[in-house]
Amino acid sequence: MNHFSETQQPHTGADKFRPIGGWVERPDDLQAALEGDIEADAVIVGAGFAGLSTALELTALGASVVVLEQDFAGFGASGRNAGYLAGSMGVEFELFHKRVGLAQARKIVSFYDEGVSYVERRLRELAIDCDYNPSGIIRAAIHPSQEKKLRHGMALGHELGSVTRFVDRDEMRERGIPPAFLFGCTQHGGTLDPGKYVMGLRRAALQAGVRLFEQTRLLSYSEGQTITCRTERGSVRAPFLVLATNAYTPQLGLLRDKVVPLRVSAIETEPLSKAQLQTLGWHDREGIVTPHWTMESHRLTARDTLLVTTKQLGYAYGSGTPNQPDNSAYKALQQALNDRFPTLRGSAIRACWSGYVSLAFDALPVVGATGTHGNVFYSAGCSGHGVGTQSLVGHLLAERIGGIEHPLLAALRHKTPSTLPEPLQWCVMKTALAGVGVLDSYVNRRARA
Numbered sequence: 001m002n003h004f005s006e007t008q009q010p011h012t013g014a015d016k017f018r019p020i021g022g023w024v025e026r027p028d029d030l031q032a033a034l035e036g037d038i039e040a041d042a043v044i045v046g047a048g049f050a051g052l053s054t055a056l057e058l059t060a061l062g063a064s065v066v067v068l069e070q071d072f073a074g075f076g077a078s079g080r081n082a083g084y085l086a087g088s089m090g091v092e093f094e095l096f097h098k099r100v101g102l103a104q105a106r107k108i109v110s111f112y113d114e115g116v117s118y119v120e121r122r123l124r125e126l127a128i129d130c131d132y133n134p135s136g137i138i139r140a141a142i143h144p145s146q147e148k149k150l151r152h153g154m155a156l157g158h159e160l161g162s163v164t165r166f167v168d169r170d171e172m173r174e175r176g177i178p179p180a181f182l183f184g185c186t187q188h189g190g191t192l193d194p195g196k197y198v199m200g201l202r203r204a205a206l207q208a209g210v211r212l213f214e215q216t217r218l219l220s221y222s223e224g225q226t227i228t229c230r231t232e233r234g235s236v237r238a239p240f241l242v243l244a245t246n247a248y249t250p251q252l253g254l255l256r257d258k259v260v261p262l263r264v265s266a267i268e269t270e271p272l273s274k275a276q277l278q279t280l281g282w283h284d285r286e287g288i289v290t291p292h293w294t295m296e297s298h299r300l301t302a303r304d305t306l307l308v309t310t311k312q313l314g315y316a317y318g319s320g321t322p323n324q325p326d327n328s329a330y331k332a333l334q335q336a337l338n339d340r341f342p343t344l345r346g347s348a349i350r351a352c353w354s355g356y357v358s359l360a361f362d363a364l365p366v367v368g369a370t371g372t373h374g375n376v377f378y379s380a381g382c383s384g385h386g387v388g389t390q391s392l393v394g395h396l397l398a399e400r401i402g403g404i405e406h407p408l409l410a411a412l413r414h415k416t417p418s419t420l421p422e423p424l425q426w427c428v429m430k431t432a433l434a435g436v437g438v439l440d441s442y443v444n445r446r447a448r449a
Helices: 049-060 102-125 144-159 169-174 194-208 246-252 274-280 327-340 386-401 407-411 424-448
Strands: 036-039 042-045 065-068 084-086 137-140 165-167 184-187 189-191 211-213 220-222 227-230 234-238 241-243 260-269 287-289 296-300 306-310 349-359 366-370 376-380
Touching (some): 049 194, 084 102, 084 386, 102 194, 144 424, 246 260, 260 327, 296 327, 327 349
Antiparallel strands (some): 227 234, 260 306, 366 376
8 A cells, every 4th residue: 555645745737837847948959930932842841850850861961951840849749758769579569460461560560660679770870869779668567467468469479470578577586677677578669758759850850950940830821843832931842852740730620530639747756866867776777667558667767767658548539639737647656656656655756747648539640641742741640659650751751752662661551530520529539548547546546565
């Protein structure tokens, strides 16, 4: 039983809320908003992992590229996530392998795993120092009842080509994994500072000659052989448009019937003392995720803080993405911190924040083209795997615009299940999220007992 009362818990409410997330600050060299009418070979909306990667890859092919960002690069999900560079281990194979067939499912798994290799390569090529720790990711159970689910996912993953290895209790203890995590499976990858990563992409894009306009919101675009994107004080004309806007895409009038924005939250402690770190062990600082229906993620950062994310998801009516605190989620994350790391109970919280991922009902990426001339490209449906997948998508889309279709891009083509009209979708999402919350709470109570 947890005797750490609610009144003793460090406050994780609005006073600790950071509306720009915990990894980034507004850049000192904030790029000016677009003014006037300009032309380019391609215009990209959204300056996160996908948008900046696409811009860099297109520029390398010789294209003139404009990027429009409504706030500053990294303001959205790219600057708010947990910083896991993970492959296929956490993918929900059950949701798609029968629908798309075995051969295509294997190619999709390859896409997720290639995302890790792609980012590792780009970190070297672009000389981005983002505190990358290639220690692997562990999907770790907190109660023996989770073993069946864990092993079933591993077995199906192996059939589809996802290379994972079971880690038993003895190895977990030898590796210094905190004792709340009993056993698990591991895969290549690691953790990084997503703020430093996205700012590294931003720096590289500016150095490469990408014209980045921050504080520039897309108001509308007109389709045609040449696309015109209109902003508050200007416009861009280009033969290609890339909407690298992920969870925000439905607000632009596209993919409302394909993806659902989900709010994900995080809390981060103040830097831990050497004594506190020693109580944890955890010398290799592997990123840990759990096999809950709504996973928990736990990791140590390079600044010696503990980051706890996910745990509880939120949906806003009409696929909205309000940038506001989620105090209920922060409270749940605080409880998870107390449960998994009892030696850290009472640790001060540095910051809490929330952001949005987008989810298709088969949990697969939604990448493709639309428009009267097929020259409006989009990428969404990251499902919490954005560091690797959205970075790699930039490369794939750049090649596609350049006239080459990569086999991995072709593998992503499938019929995405349709979402629901409101208010039905709100009812279904709220019911589903409450249901998995009940299941996870039952496991947590058993683990606590």
